[in-house]
Amino acid sequence: MEKVHQFKLALAALTAALTALWGWFGWVVLALAVLMGLDFVSGSAIAMKEHAWSSEAARSGIWHKCGCVLAVLVSGLTDLLLGVLLEQLPVALPFRFSVFFCPLVVVWYILSEMGSLMEHAAGMGAPVPGFLRRALAVAMTAVNEAGEQMVDGGEAHE
Helix, strand or coil: CHHHHHHHHHHHHHHHHHHHHHHHHHHHHHHHHHHHHHHHHHHHHHHHHCCCCCHHHHHHHHHHHHHHHHHHHHHHHHHHHHHHHHHCCCCCCCCCCCCCHHHHHHHHHHHHHHHHHHHHHHHCCCCCCHHHHHHHHHHHHHHHHHHHHHHHCCCCCC
């Protein structure tokens, strides 16, 4: 029992140290990384189950994930650039800008990965509750609307 107690203490200390190091956003990015891994593994498992696995399709999935990571990096750099530019304005703004785009993009990808995992669960034969599908769709719509509102006041562009 003492070993379990020591493990819990070490895990709590590690979690606290990581939170102090990278804050709440680091955990969100870690969640995205875990979901991307689960999505790749579960998609590969379904392909193997259906005898449809191919290295070409696997590479395509990896390239897709790399593109997602690149989009997250671009959104982070956008936040950084905007923050630097806003600090250089000759007038004081009534707010402090730190980040906006990167967390929104990461959450968008998290919701996307969750939707894909839900499809994989169904492909593995698990029943997927309709309310969960609808909840993810509502969350994705909210994130899209928040991004559109931030960029152009909610006006849709073709």
